Amino acid sequence: MWCRNCNHETNxxxxxxCGNETExxxxxxxxxxxxxNIPIIKEVNDSKTKKCPLCQSDLNYLSADIRPVFPEERLLVEILLDEPMKYHDQSVWANNNRYYFNGKSKVITTKYYKKYDPEYIISELEKYKKLNTYEYFDCFISDFxxxxxxxxxxxxxxxxxFIREEASHYPTESVVVxxxxxxxxxxxxxxxxxxLSEPSLVHIFGNTTLEFPTTLDYAERFRADNPKTIFRIALNREQG
Ligand SMILES: [Zn+2]
Ligand SMILES: [Zn+2]
Incomplete structure (x- = not known):
């Protein structure tokens, strides 16, 4: 349990x-x-030990939160910055509109997104598509x-x-993904x-009829990879 008021862990x-309710x-x-060259996530009360678990180096504070930037998005940002492929071999992360290239931050404001028309951006994305591999990205993700x-x-x-606790209030057959x-x-x-140790859990795929073809392909692949899963399709045209 955690007291936000005192930044203090308690049972x-x-x-x-302070008497406040804990979370x-x-x-x-x-x-x-x-x-x-990667982010390390630490609990606030663990921050005194600012050492990397892999190499024991000292760490520097980066941000409150972080997400990986996949090569496709990285290339888009590079095109907006007029430097395609510049950060291909770098460790790239983001928090909202702030991007981190090898730990150095750059804010990509909406003005960058208005700079070029979509046709130009699409043609640039196509141009570099083949060169834009996952080679470096996969290494950083693996270390991360x-x-x-x-x-x-x-x-x-x-x-x-959490799932076990919530599911315990319902009969097994009512639990669906x-x-x-x-x-x-x-x-x-x-x-x-x-x-729930339940490989045959019912999955309901809500097809809004507006899905990307890649989403439908992925749903098929997921089904093939999880043969025990009971897969139902709910067609929902109302959202369309
Ligand atoms: Zn307190
Ligand atoms: Zn390290």
Whole structure:
């Protein structure tokens, strides 16, 4: 449990220092390892030990939160900056409109997105598509996953406990996964199947009839990769 008021971890529902109600989730912040060239996520109360779990180097504060920037998005940003492929071999991350290239930040405001017409951007994206590999991205993601493994186990465990608790209020046959074919529902499906030890959990794919063809392809692939899953399709034309 965490007291936001005192920045202090406690076991109780109330903070013994200030009496405030505590919250279950300890906030995190993101640091940067210059040596590994990746972000390290740490709980706020763990920040005294600002060392990289992989190389033991000292870390520098980066941001409150972070997400990976996939090569496709990185190339788009480079095109807007008139420097296509410049950061291809760099470790690129973002928090809102602030991008981090090897730990150095640059804000990409909306004015950049208005700079070129879509036809030009599409032609540039096509031009560099073949060169824009996942070679470097995959290495940084692999190191990031290793360095933040403890954090990953912690949030998986927390999600499993939450799902088990919520599902316990309903009969098993009423528990379904709402599957949209995106990354969030893919993670949700994996967490729910594992938390409930139920590989034949019903997944409902809400097809709005406006899905991208790649989403439909992915839903088919997901189905083939999870043969035990019961897959139902809900056609919802009203949203269209
Ligand atoms: Zn307190
Ligand atoms: Zn490191």
């Amino acid at each position: 109780g529902a109330k903070c013994e220092l 279950p989730v300890i906030p995190t912040e993101v640091f940067w390892c210059d040596h590994c 996953t290793k360095a933040n493994a403890q954090r990953n186990y912690y949030i998986i465990d927390e999600a499993h406990r 709402s599957f949209s074919g995106g990354k969030d529902s893919t993670v949700t499906a994996d967490l729910a199947v594992k938390a």
